[in-house]
Amino acid sequence: MDQTPRTLPRFSATFDPGTLSEIRRAAATGIYDIRGGGAKRKLPHFDDLLFVGASISRYPLEGYREKCGTDVLLGTRFAKKPIALKIPVTIAGMSFGALSGPAKEALGRGATAMGTSTTTGDGGMTAEERGHSNLLVYQVLPSRYGMNPDDLRKADAIEIVIGQGAKPGGGGMLLGQKISPRVAAMRTLPEGIDQRSACRHPDWTGPDDLEIKIEELREITDWEKPIYVKVGASRPYYDTALAVKSGADVVVLDGMQGGTAATQDVFIEHVGLPILSAIRPAVKALQELGLHRKVQLIVSGGIRSGADVAKALALGADAVAIGTAALVALGGNDPALEDDYAKLGTTAGAYDDWHEGRDPAGITTQDPLLAARLDPVAAGRRLANYLSVLTLEAQTIARACGKSHVHNLEPEDLVALTVEAAAMAGLPLAGTDWIPGGARY
Amino acid sequence: MREFDLAAEPVRALNAALHALPPDTNETHWRVANPQGKHAIAVGLDAPIEIQIDGHAGYYCGGMNKSATITVAGNAGVGVAENMMSGSVRIKGDASQSAGATGQGGLLVIEGNASARCGISMKGIDIVVKGNIGPMSAFMAQAGNLVVFGDAGEALGDSLYEARLFVRGKVASLGADCIEKPMAAEDRAALNAVLTRAGLEDVAPDEFKFYGSARTLYHFHVDNAGRY
Numbered sequence: 001m002d003q004t005p006r007t008l009p010r011f012s013a014t015f016d017p018g019t020l021s022e023i024r025r026a027a028a029t030g031i032y033d034i035r036g037g038g039a040k041r042k043l044p045h046f047d048d049l050l051f052v053g054a055s056i057s058r059y060p061l062e063g064y065r066e067k068c069g070t071d072v073l074l075g076t077r078f079a080k081k082p083i084a085l086k087i088p089v090t091i092a093g094m095s096f097g098a099l100s101g102p103a104k105e106a107l108g109r110g111a112t113a114m115g116t117s118t119t120t121g122d123g124g125m126t127a128e129e130r131g132h133s134n135l136l137v138y139q140v141l142p143s144r145y146g147m148n149p150d151d152l153r154k155a156d157a158i159e160i161v162i163g164q165g166a167k168p169g170g171g172g173m174l175l176g177q178k179i180s181p182r183v184a185a186m187r188t189l190p191e192g193i194d195q196r197s198a199c200r201h202p203d204w205t206g207p208d209d210l211e212i213k214i215e216e217l218r219e220i221t222d223w224e225k226p227i228y229v230k231v232g233a234s235r236p237y238y239d240t241a242l243a244v245k246s247g248a249d250v251v252v253l254d255g256m257q258g259g260t261a262a263t264q265d266v267f268i269e270h271v272g273l274p275i276l277s278a279i280r281p282a283v284k285a286l287q288e289l290g291l292h293r294k295v296q297l298i299v300s301g302g303i304r305s306g307a308d309v310a311k312a313l314a315l316g317a318d319a320v321a322i323g324t325a326a327l328v329a330l331g332g333n334d335p336a337l338e339d340d341y342a343k344l345g346t347t348a349g350a351y352d353d354w355h356e357g358r359d360p361a362g363i364t365t366q367d368p369l370l371a372a373r374l375d376p377v378a379a380g381r382r383l384a385n386y387l388s389v390l391t392l393e394a395q396t397i398a399r400a401c402g403k404s405h406v407h408n409l410e411p412e413d414l415v416a417l418t419v420e421a422a423a424m425a426g427l428p429l430a431g432t433d434w435i436p437g438g439a440r441y
Numbered sequence: 442m443r444e445f446d447l448a449a450e451p452v453r454a455l456n457a458a459l460h461a462l463p464p465d466t467n468e469t470h471w472r473v474a475n476p477q478g479k480h481a482i483a484v485g486l487d488a489p490i491e492i493q494i495d496g497h498a499g500y501y502c503g504g505m506n507k508s509a510t511i512t513v514a515g516n517a518g519v520g521v522a523e524n525m526m527s528g529s530v531r532i533k534g535d536a537s538q539s540a541g542a543t544g545q546g547g548l549l550v551i552e553g554n555a556s557a558r559c560g561i562s563m564k565g566i567d568i569v570v571k572g573n574i575g576p577m578s579a580f581m582a583q584a585g586n587l588v589v590f591g592d593a594g595e596a597l598g599d600s601l602y603e604a605r606l607f608v609r610g611k612v613a614s615l616g617a618d619c620i621e622k623p624m625a626a627e628d629r630a631a632l633n634a635v636l637t638r639a640g641l642e643d644v645a646p647d648e649f650k651f652y653g654s655a656r657t658l659y660h661f662h663v664d665n666a667g668r669y
Contacts, residue, residue: 220485
């Protein structure tokens with residue numbers, strides 16, 4: 001027997017097992033991988049920031065006792081009827097079609113219980129959704145599926161969607177398995193087709209046109225509704241400035257960790273910016289225009305905890321939006337359903353084939369039997385609980401920093417743990433006064 | 442006849458007055474003077490009234506119209522009658538790009554020419570253009586009928602769904618998945634109905650060619666990749 005020492009089998013860091021499996025999948029099928037969710041790669045994120053807290057030089061507030069406000073007023077720039085949220089966490093746009101009816105109902109129930117808003121998606125407004133959401137934001141998307149002026153007038157705010165963090169520059173996608181008769185009718189599409197919606201709006205191009213489009217929407221709704229402009233994190237400094245120039249009341253900025261119902265994996269993982277790097281440029285644009293806090297900024301993409309909420313607000317956001325975390329709170333990717341996930345060739349926590357419509361949790365499906373698995377009352381309660389925890393956690397941190405309102409959190413309360421995060425968030429590296437990156441824009 | 446002078450009052454006042462009308466209003470005839478190319482004239486209407494706009498309108502004139510009959514005695518800017526639900530909009534002159542974009546119902550008649558993207562993403566509206574239409578018209582058009590008396594620009598009906606396209610003149614080129622089809626009886630009936638509604642019955646349906654979706658791009662197939 002050869003006694004020569006041998007090296008262990010060694011996988012390439014470049015051609016790792018996941019990469020190899022994707023090459024084999026591509027070679028077998030000839031088509032790109034489509035999935036739901038946001039970027040799964042490790043990215044600089046809020047975990048790379050820390051609050052410094054209070055001690056001798058800063059005076060904390062008593063936890064549990066002293067008031068720490070969480071309310072947010074959105075749409076104060078032009079709208080006659082701004083939206084008043086009780087908490088700085090909103091529910092991001094997700095369509096009926098991508099989500100089941102019970103899932104949309106549960107989002108409405110949970111958000112309403114906590115005094116915050118939900119948002120429609122690429123597919124129009126359903127009566128159930130309007131009925132269960134006390135505050136509902138109606139999206140105006142490039143596809144304009146189901147768009148109609150009655151729903152526009154029923155909405156509490158209007159969100160013009162330019163893009164989303166998972167796919168800045170890409171349009172919507174909903175594969176045939178989820179184009180049920182009701183979804184098809186709402187979108188004026190043949191049943192069962194693979195729907196790919198437009199990435200550009202059909203009736204305006206560029207910020208000058210957008211300004212006139214916003215004027216039209218305001219005219220149709222008699223200047224009552226706040227108008228949001230949602231962009232994927234792409235060129236946040238310029239996009240924020242242009243949204244403001246176009247007349248937005250609120251800018252919504254979505255990082256690449258933000259989920260989508262279905263898009264090419266290569267798009268999700270390789271286009272767009274992590275939200276950590278996008279907030280400061282957007283805030284800088286608002287500050288330079290003298291409109292920080294006057295045009296409100298909502299950020300999203302990877303918000304999981306009250307710490308994330310507090311960090312986003314400290315960087316200058318007025319509120320955050322959650323999507324993926326809300327679906328988990330409803331019951332998505334629950335290990336209790338492991339047997340079902342295994343049958344789909346995946347495992348709880350990793351399930352992302354939302355486009356196939358076979359979600360055992362009954363959330364990302366149009367299958368009536370699967371959808372019936374989700375109890376919208378219980379799921380709504382779980383979401384309310386989760387929103388409550390996010391708020392309590394953010395308040396806890398804010399009080400520890402001596403703030404009587406979560407909006408009083410500021411960059412000065414934060415340091416970065418890594419050079420990358422310090423540069424992206426414009427914060428000093430912990431233990432130093434060094435902010436890498438220098439002046440930008 | 443109620444008169445409204447946009448040289449004296451803002452568009453906001455006009456739209457507010459129109460929005461305040463109840464469905465059974467007696468003020469059913471309106472005339473708007475001096476539109477001066479202003480944007481968002483007579484948008485979001487929801488009453489069976491008739492409005493004559495004496496001059497040129499800017500962007501989105503008649504946007505999201507329901508029930509009203511709007512006539513522009515001039516040209517119209519971008520997105521005229523965008524997302525119209527019902528009623529009708531008639532442009533005596535030319536229309537800019539995205540005329541009738543995403544319209545869900547109603548009738549849009551353009552007596553002159555229409556620019557690029559006419560009928561883009563249309564979802565049930567009927568559009569008649571007596572002149573020519575520009576490139577990328579009926580892009581991703583989902584439902585409804587587009588009738589063109591003149592010529593169509595490049596990439597007509599690209600990524601078309603179930604809208605019907607009728608063109609009497611030349612088509613510069615067809616977009617992905619748009620093909621010429623034989624005009625079946627139901628297509629001819631649809632064309633006749635649109636022409637009748639538009640008051641243009643002196644045109645023979647046989648003078649038009651009919652275009653629709655080849656439906657080859659309705660599902661992802663690797664072999665279609667080269668067609669996009």
